[in-house]
Amino acid sequence: MTHVAVLGGGNWGTAYAAIMADAGCTVRLWARRQEVADEINSTHLNSGYLADRVLPETITATSSYADALDGAEIVVLAVPSQTLRSNLADWRDLLPKDAPIVSLMKGIELGTGERMSQVIAEAGGVEQDRIVVVSGPNLAPEIAARQPAAAVVAAVSARARAKVAEASATAYFRPYLGTDVVGTEIAGATKNVIALAVGMASGMGMGDNTMASLLTRGLAETARLGAALGADPQTFLGLAGVGDLVATCASPLSRNRTFGYRLGSGMSLEEVIASTKQTAEGVKSCESILQLARGVDVDVPIVENVAAVVHDGRAPQDVTDALMSRARKHETS
Numbered sequence: 001m002t003h004v005a006v007l008g009g010g011n012w013g014t015a016y017a018a019i020m021a022d023a024g025c026t027v028r029l030w031a032r033r034q035e036v037a038d039e040i041n042s043t044h045l046n047s048g049y050l051a052d053r054v055l056p057e058t059i060t061a062t063s064s065y066a067d068a069l070d071g072a073e074i075v076v077l078a079v080p081s082q083t084l085r086s087n088l089a090d091w092r093d094l095l096p097k098d099a100p101i102v103s104l105m106k107g108i109e110l111g112t113g114e115r116m117s118q119v120i121a122e123a124g125g126v127e128q129d130r131i132v133v134v135s136g137p138n139l140a141p142e143i144a145a146r147q148p149a150a151a152v153v154a155a156v157s158a159r160a161r162a163k164v165a166e167a168s169a170t171a172y173f174r175p176y177l178g179t180d181v182v183g184t185e186i187a188g189a190t191k192n193v194i195a196l197a198v199g200m201a202s203g204m205g206m207g208d209n210t211m212a213s214l215l216t217r218g219l220a221e222t223a224r225l226g227a228a229l230g231a232d233p234q235t236f237l238g239l240a241g242v243g244d245l246v247a248t249c250a251s252p253l254s255r256n257r258t259f260g261y262r263l264g265s266g267m268s269l270e271e272v273i274a275s276t277k278q279t280a281e282g283v284k285s286c287e288s289i290l291q292l293a294r295g296v297d298v299d300v301p302i303v304e305n306v307a308a309v310v311h312d313g314r315a316p317q318d319v320t321d322a323l324m325s326r327a328r329k330h331e332t333s
């Protein structure tokens, strides 16, 4: 049995812990709050995040990260992208020296513009060939209900990705292998911003043509940015690209889409922030993705407009005009 530490007992950390337990691993789940760890240990429930899922008995929880990391053969990180660096400052000295470190995060760090694998290498002192990124159309409540889904397990090391894929394969969760860490991370982070835009459009009463247009043009700007950063264009047609974009933009379970929907339906930014209890990564990553794109001179008009709404007070209604009145261009340029 592989022994795994999952650091982060929120929505996805808990659902991923359940995947790995169902795959035959023993899992130690670190929850920031003692009451969450206590509830998991006494009732096998994490009612604040995944109320309907009874967790396997091979998951035990702790609020001590030292305890969680003790003896771990794989470490899975599932915290908000913007707190990862400070989390790693606490964890760095306790991380195992030879185990794969898995990133489940879908965001770009504000200020540095770094992808999560870069933050893990830098702030966690982890060699690139131990870092593994898992991404795909994986809405946590559906996975927790054991509905079939697939994901890509991307890493530069064949050994690391094979180990993580093996430890995450169940009858309902199918890992595919990948080598494109950059593309997988750019796709995962940017789809959250496109989902904010789709949510806004939906909140304003727009229908499926608008959604499909935003999704398609959103994929175009994501792939453009990825290519400029060295990603494999094929990645954007895969699970981390189109797959996750479709799931997130279409689903009312998505926190990013819901955040956008609330803005589009007339709530103020402050009201939407106050009503959002879980991590909607795109809200902060729109800013860092925009900076990243400017740094490599890539045009990302949807990301730019979402950032204008979320950070500069532009009304969602004004985004339609801003996007529809742009200079005419070739679709594939």
Ligand SMILES: NC(=O)c1ccc[n+]([C@@H]2O[C@H](COP(=O)([O-])OP(=O)(O)OC[C@H]3O[C@@H](n4cnc5c(N)ncnc54)[C@H](O)[C@@H]3O)[C@@H](O)[C@H]2O)c1
Pocket (backbone or CB within 6 Å): 008, 009, 010, 011, 012, 013, 014, 031, 032, 033, 049, 078, 079, 080, 081, 083, 087, 104, 105, 106, 107, 138, 139, 140, 141, 277, 278, 279, 281
């Ligand atoms: N929920 C999903 O369906 C899903 C699926 C795939 C990927 N992801 C990605 O996984 C990552 C984690 O998302 P999630 O859904 O588990 O989020 P969440 O908001 O449900 O949980 C985040 C967890 O991080 C913990 N945490 C640790 N340090 C923290 C700090 N300093 N500040 C705030 N919280 C801190 C929180 O206590 C909480 O347990 C995100 O990058 C997200 O994009 C989520």
Ligand SMILES: O=P(O)(O)OC[C@H](O)CO
Pocket (backbone or CB within 6 Å): 106, 136, 137, 138, 139, 140, 192, 195, 244, 247, 248, 253, 254, 255, 256, 257, 279, 280, 281
């Ligand atoms: O709820 P969201 O918007 O963070 O999306 C969750 C997952 O990333 C979907 O794959």
